[in-house]
Amino acid sequence: MQAHDARLDLLTHRLRRLPEVATVDQLQARRAEVATGLGVQQMTATDLETDVRKADSDVAQVRTRRQRDQQRLDTGAVGSPRELEKLQHEVGSLDRRISVLEDAELEVMEQLDQARADAAGSERQLVELDAELSDATARRDESIAELDRQAALARAERARAVALVPADLLALYDKIRAQQGGVGAAALRQRRCEGCRLELNAADLRELAGEPTDAVLRCPECNRLLVRTAESGL
Ligand SMILES: [Zn+2]
Known part of the structure; x- marks a missing residue:
């Protein structure tokens, strides 16, 4: 998206x-x-x-x-x-x-x-x-x-x-995208949010790692949706 x-x-x-x-x-x-x-x-x-x-x-x-x-x-x-x-x-x-x-x-x-x-x-x-x-x-x-x-x-x-994204998630994505300069979702790669480019601290990473795999993750720094990748570092 x-x-x-x-x-x-x-x-x-x-x-x-x-x-x-x-x-x-x-x-x-x-x-x-x-x-x-x-x-x-x-x-x-x-x-x-x-x-x-x-x-x-x-x-x-x-x-x-x-x-x-x-x-x-x-x-x-x-x-x-x-x-x-x-x-x-x-x-x-x-x-x-x-x-x-x-x-x-x-x-x-x-x-x-x-x-x-x-x-x-x-x-x-x-x-x-x-x-x-x-x-x-x-x-x-x-x-x-x-x-x-x-x-x-x-x-x-x-x-x-x-068509593949649930309506409420799409609405959330559109809202964040409008607030965050056109980027509503970003990849989490090597413990770094690619939306705000900030590295997440250990406590935040532990919390995200504890979420179920189908949970929607948010960046604790910029609030964007975080997309898990193979090298997220979780
Ligand atoms: Zn971020």
Whole structure:
């Protein structure tokens, strides 16, 4: 009984500490992080697309005005030298303005390229992480299924053992097991209780040796059920 229970406890413990579970959790956390990053990068790209369109229309507007001025110069529509000088001056300042706006547009376009490249990188990472997650999840589920299979076997063996133990003794065993950290019964080997590891004194040993062979023995130190062995020392 005790051996089956110890095995079941061990299997439960291993199930809780399965490294495959931790791996899946880590991958899921990393995936969530990358997905959040991708969301931010896509939003940034959308904002920058708006900025590029705005910069483009700014440049176009000034270019239109520059063309109109140029036409007036080319067709000789402006008569007075004073007005001509004014117009030429304006064309010069419009050229400088166009240059500044084009530089600004170029800068925003570069930022947009960067944001799109970042988003594409995150998308590739997500594809890789999804593949890793799928493998890790399959490995985790395999390990869980294997531990479940072993636990089912141990439970079946325990059930067979339970059938051989009287109900009151089983109740006592379960009670002590709950109180004593999962160990309700221990072997008595070479005068030592293997539950608490203490050696029994001569008086206690004499008392235990005097009990009938079908009597249930208890450790005088830790109260656990004592199982007689060939080398109990009684
Ligand atoms: Zn003991």
